[in-house]
Amino acid sequence: MEINAWCAAFREAFGRDDTTPGKLHSLRKRMGWKTGRTGRFDKGAVPWTKGKKLPFNPNRAATQFKKGQLPQNYRGPGHESIDDDGYVWIVTDQPNPWTGAATWRVHKHRWLWEKANGPVPDGHVLKCLDGSRQNTEPSNWEPVPIGLLPRLNGKSNRGYDRAPAELKPTIMAVAKLEHAVAARRKSKSERTPT
Secondary structure, eight states, rough: OOHHHHHHHHHHTTTTTTTOOOHHHHHHHHHHHOOSSSSSSTOOOOTTTOOOOOOOOOHHHHTSSOOTOOOOOOOOOOOOEOOOOOOOEEEEESOOTTTTSOOOEEEHHHHHHHHHSOOOTTTTEEESSOOOOOOGGGEEEEEEEEGHHHHHTTOOOOOOOOTTTTTTTHHHHHHHHHHHHHHHHHHHHHOOOO
């Protein structure tokens, strides 16, 4: 029941003319009585606006979406952007496998590299050889084991991305050699019983 109807029924049933809707509402809250109302429509309830056409308003009509209209922030296939880390993203016309959207936003260097060379092997990532993440040519990217990345820029302090171009091949070769030695040691220790 609505609060005013409930108050009128209470007054009539108990002869209490001093009772107000506010007093009954406070009593209900103090006692923890539930009204049974949730504020939601009951399942199958018909909204009061069903079948009614709103009057035409030119101000409202100017802001409504028209059929076939795209939002102002729509970015179609071919759109490129650069993220905070310097990587180039591209919107492709492939459907997104996770959301089902008509377009899929991917790293441009990876997309071009996979078109030229096939998928990146498991456990590997693409590393830019010249240090410029915006150079998306497939020849500038090489798949390297994930464990090799800390040897290039991490705790080893080699600074591969900041190094001069003539030192980069040497830094990469040394890091690959150290990684191979560490992998060999690990596999050897796993084979020998303790």
